[in-house]
Amino acid sequence: MPSEPTAAQRLAAFARHALAGVLLVAGPxxxxxxxxxLWGLPPPPWRGALLAAVLLATALLAAWxxxxxxxxxDMLTNLLEALREGDYTLRGVSRGALAPLxxxxxxxxxxxxxxxxxxxxxSHLLNKTLSALDNAVFVFDAHARLRLVNRAxxxxxxxxxxxxxxSDAATLGLDALLALPSGEVVRHAFAARSGRFEVRHAPLRLxxxxxxxxxxxxxxxxxxxxxxxxxxxxxxxxxxxxxNSLAPIQSLAGTLEGLLAREPLPPDWRADCRAGLALIxxxxxxxxxxxxxxxxxxxxxPPQRRALEVAQxxxxxxxxxxxxxxxxxxxxxxxxxxxxxxxxxxxxNLLRNAAEAAQPGAGAVDLRWHVTGAMLAIxxxxxxxxxxPSDNLFVPFFTTKxxxxxxxxxxxxxxxxxxxxxLTLEARPDGPGARARLLLPLDRAALA
Numbered sequence: 001m002p003s004e005p006t007a008a009q010r011l012a013a014f015a016r017h018a019l020a021g022v023l024l025v026a027g028p029x030x031x032x033x034x035x036x037x038l039w040g041l042p043p044p045p046w047r048g049a050l051l052a053a054v055l056l057a058t059a060l061l062a063a064w065x066x067x068x069x070x071x072x073x074d075m076l077t078n079l080l081e082a083l084r085e086g087d088y089t090l091r092g093v094s095r096g097a098l099a100p101l102x103x104x105x106x107x108x109x110x111x112x113x114x115x116x117x118x119x120x121x122x123s124h125l126l127n128k129t130l131s132a133l134d135n136a137v138f139v140f141d142a143h144a145r146l147r148l149v150n151r152a153x154x155x156x157x158x159x160x161x162x163x164x165x166x167s168d169a170a171t172l173g174l175d176a177l178l179a180l181p182s183g184e185v186v187r188h189a190f191a192a193r194s195g196r197f198e199v200r201h202a203p204l205r206l207x208x209x210x211x212x213x214x215x216x217x218x219x220x221x222x223x224x225x226x227x228x229x230x231x232x233x234x235x236x237x238x239x240x241x242x243x244n245s246l247a248p249i250q251s252l253a254g255t256l257e258g259l260l261a262r263e264p265l266p267p268d269w270r271a272d273c274r275a276g277l278a279l280i281x282x283x284x285x286x287x288x289x290x291x292x293x294x295x296x297x298x299x300x301x302p303p304q305r306r307a308l309e310v311a312q313x314x315x316x317x318x319x320x321x322x323x324x325x326x327x328x329x330x331x332x333x334x335x336x337x338x339x340x341x342x343x344x345x346x347x348x349n350l351l352r353n354a355a356e357a358a359q360p361g362a363g364a365v366d367l368r369w370h371v372t373g374a375m376l377a378i379x380x381x382x383x384x385x386x387x388x389p390s391d392n393l394f395v396p397f398f399t400t401k402x403x404x405x406x407x408x409x410x411x412x413x414x415x416x417x418x419x420x421x422x423l424t425l426e427a428r429p430d431g432p433g434a435r436a437r438l439l440l441p442l443d444r445a446a447l448a
Contacts, residue, residue, distance in 0.1 A: 072102060076092070079091075079102070079106075089109075092105060130150035130151070131151045134218070135152060137215050138174060140178075145168050146165055146168070146172065149164055157191050177197075177201075177214065183199070198216070199214075259272055302418065303338065313343070313344070314328060315328055317347045318351070324358045325364045329368040332370070338419055350436045351365060354436065357382045357385065363383050364382075365381065366379075367379075378439075381428055416439070420440070420441045
């Protein structure tokens with residue numbers, strides 16, 4: 001494939017083209033001079049005619065050559081003017097001595113047109129993305145004037161973009177938020193609404209100058225949605241548990257009332273009354289136990305932290321479970337800062353769940369601990385059927401076990417989170433059963 005000519009080669013080609021045209025224009029005069037040298041001057045009547053013919057031919061060739069030279073320059077001028085005006089659709093015809101240069105300008109126009117198309121598509125995508133965000137997004141230039149705002153930002157300020165563009169941050173009431181550290185959560189009142197907002201901002205470059213990006217996340221809406229969902233789940237479980245107790249109590253009360261209304265009373269009425277009252281008492285005790293568990297969840301005190309030897313504490317808790325063997329795999333010697341009583345309660349609940357899920361008569365529970373990152377991981381495995389496929393495992397009073405309270409897992413997670421950790425329950429990756437994983441912050445300064 002031949003290589004593209006260089007700029008010097010193109011200039012030389014144009015010079016040759018122009019020189020050929022000049023020689024062509026001078027052709028009639030040169031031919032007349034040669035004819036005079038060969039044959040001498042013509043008679044007087046023909047001298048004027050010869051001079052006029054030479055001048056006319058020279059003028060016509062000069063005009064033709066001038067148009068031939070100006071046409072590509074006019075084309076280039078039009079192409080460059082279109083580029084300057086932002087019109088990248090105009091193309092020139094690549095002919096003549098300047099054909100490579102016109103081809104280059106056409107290529108440049110095509111590239112600029114493609115770049116504009118990509119920019120417009122990216123701008124359209126950005127606008128669509130910003131419009132879909134629930135977060136309010138503001139972009140300010142180097143003079144703190146608003147240059148970009150999405151739909152959520154307009155709704156927050158109670159005005160449309162045309163009214164907001166060009167206003168400075170102080171006028172919009174956003175200068176105080178720009179002065180806060182990024183990630184700060186504040187309560188702020190805007191024109192449209194007030195609430196708690198997470199403030200995030202960062203510097204950026206806008207048209208070659210400094211600028212600033214401000215993003216406001218309305219935490220109130222998120223918290224209200226999560227709170228509503230939590231209440232809905234809790235009320236479903238509460239209603240289910242209360243109905244389980246009230247329905248048989250109501251039924252038994254109606255049965256006993258009908259029994260006592262008979263005349264004469266049946267011979268075994270006393271035994272039936274005692275049995276019915278015993279069932280009512282059992283359901284009332286179960287309901288009282290349920291409400292006591294609910295109170296325990298709401299009255300969990302803050303943890304009283306002190307130094308705790310992990311190995312010693314876990315071996316002591318494992319010894320409390322006697323229904324199935326608890327195999328403790330010794331881990332690294334570690335010390336953490338934790339509330340011993342609360343942590344023991346959480347581990348007892350987890351071990352009890354694992355023991356109840358283990359295979360009857362032949363099951364076992366495995367307890368181990370290790371370090372993961374800056375956290376202590378305590379894992380409790382059983383060989384039962386695995387966790388139930390439900391999203392309500394950590395909803396208060398939800399249980400899949402007959403006679404279960406639905407409190408143990410919730411209380412254990414509350415204790416873990418109060419210590420800055422977490423609790424998960426998932427299927428074992430290495431076999432049947434479930435794995436409870438308790439993560440607690442590790443006191444690295446107290447490594448044994």
